[in-house]
Amino acid sequence: MQEPSAPDIAPDARPRLPRGVRLVHNAAQGGWVLLAPERIFRPDAVALAILQRCTGAATFAAIVDDLAVEFTAPRQRIGADVATLLRSLADKKLLEL
């Protein structure tokens, strides 16, 4: 079986939310939402854990290390999942890499 190839992201990239994209907690809507131009996303637990680390401070490599510990999962698999999410967010202009 072939592994689906994960998008390439430099280990030292520092993903961050651009201006106009905000992760906020809204009590009336019952949780975390990602607000962007004309868009509203409700991240699941994994996406939320990733987004909360995209502050521009941590590198991609550090985020993957951190999440591999938090979710006690193999680093390679976490790396592929995080890369896939970050690339799709970047394509939608919801993230800067």
Added chain:
Amino acid sequence: MVAPAQESPPRPLGLLAELTHRCPLGCPYCSNPLDLDARADELDTATWARVMREAAALGVLQVHLSGGEPGARRDLEHIVAAAREAGLYTNLITAGVGISTARLAALAAAGLDHVQVSIQDSEAASADCIAGYDGAFARKRALAGDVVRLKLPLTVNAVIHRANIERVGAMIDLALALGAGRVEIAHAQYYGWALKNRAALMPAREQVGRAIAVVEAMRETHRGAIVIDSVVPDYYARYPKPCVGGWGRRSLNVTPSGVVLPCHAAATIPGLDFWNVREYALADIWTSSPAFNAFRGTDWMVEPCASCARRSVDFGGCRCQALALTGDARAADPVCHLSPHHAGLAELARSDADAAYVYRRI
């Protein structure tokens, strides 16, 4: 008879705040009502600030500051600041004429999250002719430049109709050149002034087909460079869209004078009792005003919608369009091929001849 327990309505996500109907442009496709609110009837700053707080408490996440031209209000910075303070995501929808570089910087400092600038065409002369305003195109370009320099996200909105439809690709490329992260290709919707100008605006079916193909191809070639959102024109669809995500489900609209509408054209439906923020709290209007409950859910439906499997998907389409084209606001939106009025709609789309613009004026 036992009435079913009244379900509490879902919480709205978006508020369209029509801050003023004043606008320097005169676009013939404007969806504002023919009977525009006068400046003297506009809500004051404190009332808008209260509306923002009440909206956020109700669950609203994003406010779209619109009009008319919101920049025509001197207190726009204060309204933006009040919205941000309430926790709302603030989106400015502007014609791009009359907001100076300094003004935009003040709006950014007040916490503005996103700017949407309209363009009328990719060519200056045609764009200015459509807007009914000489020099509008150049001023919009300048404002877009200011937005990008301030590092605010920019969306370019282009309303598509007969005069510009052949340049839909050029308009997407213009949006990209202006530094927009997102472009909205919105085929004209025929409400308000647009309905009055329908004969002059409606493109031919072949033109619509070509425009859709161009947009779909560019979505692929421009992936990652610009997000292209497009709304397929109603009159050529098989099923209607769930208008505003369903009546009284996702969003509400406050007019310059404080009337709260389920959608921007709802006031065209006679006999509905709309409440005003001057007299009621927004949450009470959302849950209890007769206008919001008139077409909420599916109980009000008649055939073919009442027994249709899609009734909770599209909610029968747009009530205002149903009224305008069939005379009955409860009828299926004639965009739906199951509507007995659907064939007549195709005829209408085909037979409208050329006509001169009636520019939007207060």
